[in-house]
Amino acid sequence: MTVHPTTVVFDIGNVLVSWDPRYLYRQVFDGREAEMEWFLANICTTAWNVEQDRGRSFKDAVDLLVTQHPEKWHPMIRAYDERWHETISGPIKGTVAILEALKRNNVPLYAITNWNQDKFREALERFPFLKTFAGIVVSGDEGLLKPDREIFDLFCDRYKVKPETAVFIDDSARNVEGARAAGMHALHFTSPEALARDLRGLGFAV
Numbered sequence: 001m002t003v004h005p006t007t008v009v010f011d012i013g014n015v016l017v018s019w020d021p022r023y024l025y026r027q028v029f030d031g032r033e034a035e036m037e038w039f040l041a042n043i044c045t046t047a048w049n050v051e052q053d054r055g056r057s058f059k060d061a062v063d064l065l066v067t068q069h070p071e072k073w074h075p076m077i078r079a080y081d082e083r084w085h086e087t088i089s090g091p092i093k094g095t096v097a098i099l100e101a102l103k104r105n106n107v108p109l110y111a112i113t114n115w116n117q118d119k120f121r122e123a124l125e126r127f128p129f130l131k132t133f134a135g136i137v138v139s140g141d142e143g144l145l146k147p148d149r150e151i152f153d154l155f156c157d158r159y160k161v162k163p164e165t166a167v168f169i170d171d172s173a174r175n176v177e178g179a180r181a182a183g184m185h186a187l188h189f190t191s192p193e194a195l196a197r198d199l200r201g202l203g204f205a206v
Helices: 021-028 033-042 046-053 058-068 071-082 093-104 117-126 128-132 149-159 173-181 192-201
Strands: 007-010 017-019 088-091 109-113 135-138 166-170 185-188
Touching (some): 021 071, 046 058, 093 192, 109 149, 117 128, 135 149, 149 173, 166 173, 185 192
Parallel strands (some): 007 109, 007 166, 109 135
16 A cells, blocks of 8 residues: 655755856856856866765865866855855745645655755755754765765654655755655655645645
8 A cells, every 4th residue: 555645855955945056156257158167067066066065164175176276266166165155046935835835734844955064054044944844964964965875764764754654855856766765755846836736646735
């Protein structure tokens, strides 16, 4: 018999808040799109940023790149840390409305996020709705990353949630598959409207 989920577990970046380093670097590079894309592909890369999500400090991350690249790039590298808040354009209002509806209906709410621990503390102050959750697993605190099984197991163990009773929501298909491999229901986030429809299909009133 299929177990219907009763707990909802959110990813945060690009599910509840819109994050993209291009929000910042379009300002830094003042419209020089090709140069910006080269910089993000070759200097402040996705692989480099993942290590901050794993727990490396932004200071250490910036220091590393400054030693590896010519001085002309140093202000742009430091901007990733010093102007980090500009990489988040704001809340995704439709998803926040879903979160609030679930809360009104007393649904247990949690989050699992790939996020540097220090920057996440700053985000908590900027976006009060992130304090809605009964618990949040932050990758940088744990030294674990989605989609690895360990972070989902840690979440379930810590908060005494049976995986088959939870539905996990993420914009990354790889992370969705990781949650399913850990025994959770999982939804691939594409828009607030699609998410609301999917959650209603699982029996949640949103």
